[in-house]
Amino acid sequence: MKKVARVALRGDSILTSPRFNKGTAFTPQERTAFGINARLPYRVNTLDEQCQRAYDQLQVRKEPIRKNTFLHSLKDQNWVLYYALLSRHLRELVPIIYTPTQAEAIANYSHLFRRSEGLYLTFANYDTMEEDFLEEVRGREIDLIVCSDAEAILGIGDQGVGISTAKSAIYTLIGGIDPSRTLPVMLDVGTNNPDLLKDPLYVGWPHERVTGEDYDKFLDKFMQLVRKYFPHSLLHFEDFGLKNAHRLLQKYRPTHAVFNDDIQGTGAVALAGVMAAAGVTRSKLSEQRIIVFGAGTAGLGITTQLRDAMVSIDGISVEEANKRFFLIDRYGLLKESLAAKGLVRKEVTEYVRPDAEWPNHEGDVSLLDVVRQVRPTMLIGCSMQAGAFTESVVRAMAEGTDRPIIFPLSNPGRLVEVDPQDATNWTNGRALLATGSPFPQTSLPGNVEGKKKVVAECNNALVYPGLGFGAMISKSRIMTDTMIIAGAERLASLSPALRDPDDGLLPDFEHAPGVNFEVAVAVAEQAVEEGSAGVNWTKEEVRQRAHELVWKPEYPAYVYDPEGESE
Numbered sequence: 001m002k003k004v005a006r007v008a009l010r011g012d013s014i015l016t017s018p019r020f021n022k023g024t025a026f027t028p029q030e031r032t033a034f035g036i037n038a039r040l041p042y043r044v045n046t047l048d049e050q051c052q053r054a055y056d057q058l059q060v061r062k063e064p065i066r067k068n069t070f071l072h073s074l075k076d077q078n079w080v081l082y083y084a085l086l087s088r089h090l091r092e093l094v095p096i097i098y099t100p101t102q103a104e105a106i107a108n109y110s111h112l113f114r115r116s117e118g119l120y121l122t123f124a125n126y127d128t129m130e131e132d133f134l135e136e137v138r139g140r141e142i143d144l145i146v147c148s149d150a151e152a153i154l155g156i157g158d159q160g161v162g163i164s165t166a167k168s169a170i171y172t173l174i175g176g177i178d179p180s181r182t183l184p185v186m187l188d189v190g191t192n193n194p195d196l197l198k199d200p201l202y203v204g205w206p207h208e209r210v211t212g213e214d215y216d217k218f219l220d221k222f223m224q225l226v227r228k229y230f231p232h233s234l235l236h237f238e239d240f241g242l243k244n245a246h247r248l249l250q251k252y253r254p255t256h257a258v259f260n261d262d263i264q265g266t267g268a269v270a271l272a273g274v275m276a277a278a279g280v281t282r283s284k285l286s287e288q289r290i291i292v293f294g295a296g297t298a299g300l301g302i303t304t305q306l307r308d309a310m311v312s313i314d315g316i317s318v319e320e321a322n323k324r325f326f327l328i329d330r331y332g333l334l335k336e337s338l339a340a341k342g343l344v345r346k347e348v349t350e351y352v353r354p355d356a357e358w359p360n361h362e363g364d365v366s367l368l369d370v371v372r373q374v375r376p377t378m379l380i381g382c383s384m385q386a387g388a389f390t391e392s393v394v395r396a397m398a399e400g401t402d403r404p405i406i407f408p409l410s411n412p413g414r415l416v417e418v419d420p421q422d423a424t425n426w427t428n429g430r431a432l433l434a435t436g437s438p439f440p441q442t443s444l445p446g447n448v449e450g451k452k453k454v455v456a457e458c459n460n461a462l463v464y465p466g467l468g469f470g471a472m473i474s475k476s477r478i479m480t481d482t483m484i485i486a487g488a489e490r491l492a493s494l495s496p497a498l499r500d501p502d503d504g505l506l507p508d509f510e511h512a513p514g515v516n517f518e519v520a521v522a523v524a525e526q527a528v529e530e531g532s533a534g535v536n537w538t539k540e541e542v543r544q545r546a547h548e549l550v551w552k553p554e555y556p557a558y559v560y561d562p563e564g565e566s567e
């Protein structure tokens, strides 16, 4: 039965509300009831017809960034149409509204700016933060807040403002979260990007980044508002800088359901990809020797997640599991002598290797040295160093293992540590690959008849919407590590490569909504089982409630009601 919504807006107010606007899809009865009969052309369109028209308009724009701005404007006009169009062309359009095109859109945010979106909380307006916050959220029910201080946007660095809205849209598109119950927040604490500071059109606060106590005071005030007005919300942190990402997660985790996507989302999707790869090679997680190249926010998140899964799934001790990892950062392998020089962050000290293991290496130990000595089964890149997995590195790895598992995860695509086609060539097709941004299928040179290999997209967007939805529907006050592992395991179980090793290690984004639904169910089931949930449902009830709570881009029937919804 069609849903009915009671709406209090009339005339221009309903036509300019992206939440309630239906454009030419308003029925004759609605046009009369809402006073917009003469504000629309005669013909009533279906949502499918509107999607067709919008798709045709989109196709006229050739460059991805032009398509991105078109879709952005569409979102400002009509949410249902925007999400319906994207849902019908997921594979084609996710890379337009999200990675990699979104990186370009953020880098040009000030020049493409058309209209306000979400909330901008600026350090310069610290004193009025609560009033400013309330102006936007008063009377609203919010389940999800996505925030960023834009210091480490993907691999493109400090952009001052941006990313929260793109991540938030993915929650709705793929995770089924009602967009009216989400709040993207840009935390503007300045920027150290000299190009932005000298750009007269820069829309953010043109001031160097606030740090230290002032930064913490600002974040604390924001957190207090979140806890005061939306104590049951999930707070998603995105693209914070290396000095803050891990620290803020640890600081606020005990008192609110916070989630750092670059640490935990990336950890979860990488774990799923790694589990699928281990499934293809018929080996256990704990049997792997893993090099993580780039021991920053994502590198630590991935390492911790894989380590915790070895402990919980394979039952080995934390100490034993730590030994499976070789972390490399800008000064080479993290080993004792590097730590003694103060060149290892304290968060990664438990993975530091003993110097005695490297008797022939007085100084730095390079990636190639580690590959030759360790004969890794897995090589994961999150270093933002394009081309760091050189031909020598990849060939050396392929000498030491039958199916080298290689994940160059840096985004956007131009920053991948190795091009998947090169990795395929250098390993004679034996590499099991996954990348952070979308890449075309690979093929072996000369093997014209041969089957192409799918390069899985190992991007946190394949899992965070489901993790969030699962935590939300189960009314969990915290997002535990075990909930995240449950989601990752469910994702891994849906790997197409388990049926056909030439297929993707992870499901294609075309299937992301269904896949995330399963992730959400697994997360909620785990939350109920371990007592993190605020509900006590059976497994059947979890699935049933999840189905009922998914937001779908469909128009409800509207009834005019002065007491009805208006926000």
Ligand SMILES: NC(=O)c1ccc[n+]([C@@H]2O[C@H](COP(=O)([O-])OP(=O)(O)OC[C@H]3O[C@@H](n4cnc5c(N)ncnc54)[C@H](O)[C@@H]3O)[C@@H](O)[C@H]2O)c1
Binding pocket: 152, 153, 154, 155, 156, 241, 242, 261, 262, 266, 269, 293, 294, 295, 296, 297, 298, 299, 328, 329, 330, 331, 381, 382, 383, 384, 385, 409, 410, 411, 412, 415, 435, 436, 437, 458, 459, 460, 461
């Ligand atoms: N696929 C995904 O879902 C996903 C998720 C998160 C991050 N990422 C990508 O991972 C990359 C890193 O992101 P982050 O948030 O961890 O950044 P970060 O700044 O926290 O970490 C990057 C790390 O790489 C290290 N590094 C720099 N130069 C190096 C070199 N020459 N050799 C080895 N290490 C070097 C830095 O010292 C730092 O520790 C980005 O490109 C980002 O887009 C991908």
Ligand SMILES: O=C(O)C[C@H](O)C(=O)O
Binding pocket: 099, 153, 154, 155, 239, 261, 262, 410, 411, 436, 459, 460, 461
């Ligand atoms: O935003 C993405 O595409 C993934 C990830 O969060 C990143 O920072 O690269």
Ligand SMILES: [Mg+2]
Binding pocket: 154, 238, 239, 261, 262
């Ligand atoms: Mg990110």
